[in-house]
Amino acid sequence: MPVSSEEEFEHTLIVPWIEFKDQSAWDDVLQFGHRIEWRQKTVVHRPEDDVTGIIFILSGMVKVAAASRDGLQRTLWLMGPGSVIGEAAMFAHRPYMHFFTTMEPTVAYTFSRQILSQNILPHFPKVGEALLSNLAAKCYIMSTQVEESVFLTVPQRVARFLYGLCLARNSLHLPLSHGTIADLLGIHRVSVSNTISLMKRIGLLDDTSHGVTVNDINALAAFLSKSDAASFHP
DNA sequence: GCATTAATTCTGT
């Protein structure tokens, strides 16, 4: 089977968005957890809160952000269905110093440290594997973000993000505001706005307000590797 | 349930 160059990107592009389509590893252990439902835009966890265990996200979306003393925030990643929050802190025996905020109505299950280590991990290896996958995803996101912020221009980073997210979500419409994307990539909101309006002029994106809609996914893929993205003049 | 208005968020310059 011939593999196009675009498809190779699919396996190499890493975006700060963690989501697992296959949640079957968790089916048998949900009974051990506590089900929680959160409304949209709810702060679920603050740095000063204690970490009692892990949180498995069944549906919805949660933003994980680091915060400075004076309220500045930098989003680290967004977590969707199938992902887990807090396993790194739990295994490292450290407090979790981030803000968790729901972006959508979210359903989650919490598992205490004790339940996890005594009732789940010894008997459900698939869950352990899922936790490792989740942890690995975070590692890759952080290292990739550092690399991209050093080596790539803003348009390149925005383009990679949009393209990678389209593939990951298998959707051309991404319900994210410019500000959210900017927080996520660590660039100014205005730069994101300028880049996106440029991409609309070129015809890569549709001119929809609220959210971003990719018009031509192949053109976007081509844009990534071309020098257009590197040299951007507003 | 529906229409208006107030508040908040988003976007482009």
Added chain:
DNA sequence: ACAGAATTAATGC
């Protein structure tokens, strides 16, 4: 930083 557009929440009918 600001203004206009666009959503969303709140209110009254």
